[in-house]
Amino acid sequence: MNIHGLDGMFSRLVRGQAHSRCVYCGGRFSFLELQCSHFHSRRLKSTRFDPENCEVMCARCHQYLDTHPLIHAEWKRRQLGEERFEALRQRPLKVMKPNLPAIRESITKMAAEYGVSA
Numbered sequence: 053m054n055i056h057g058l059d060g061m062f063s064r065l066v067r068g069q070a071h072s073r074c075v076y077c078g079g080r081f082s083f084l085e086l087q088c089s090h091f092h093s094r095r096l097k098s099t100r101f102d103p104e105n106c107e108v109m110c111a112r113c114h115q116y117l118d119t120h121p122l123i124h125a126e127w128k129r130r131q132l133g134e135e136r137f138e139a140l141r142q143r144p145l146k147v148m149k150p151n152l153p154a155i156r157e158s159i160t161k162m163a164a165e166y167g168v169s170a
Contacts (some may be wrong), residue, residue: 055152058101058156059094061160062101062106062159063087065162067087067108068108068163069086069108070108072086073108074086074110074113075106075107075108075109075131076116076127077112077113078107078111085108085110085111086110087108087109087111087114088107088108089106089107089108089114089118091106091140092105092140092143092144097149098144098148099140099144100150101150101155101158101159102140104132104136104140105140105143123161128132128140
């Protein structure tokens with residue numbers, strides 16, 4: 053099992069919950085047109101598979117927020133609320149080696165809870 057296979061599973065899970073809509077602009081898109089956008093970069097292992105760190109966006113909104121981090125942060129703060137946003141801001145500070153079997157189990161469990169194919 054590699055991390056890239058888990059990335060695909062996680063992306064499908066997150067996009068599958070979107071009901072074909074970008075969470076930022078509200079536009080309707082096909083499943084393949086939607087992207088799993090990470091608030092904190094995917095290279096940060098502690099938040100790479102964190103559902104609160106991700107949302108579904110069209111390519112235009114994803115690129116816009118990636119290039120406007122202050123706007124992205126304020127939008128994310130409104131989306132999560134102050135307490136959850138501050139907790140999310142602290143999570144990347146934890147250095148960790150990913151436990152791939154545990155991540156796979158968590159993704160599979162979330163998919164079952166949401167009725168989405170991982």
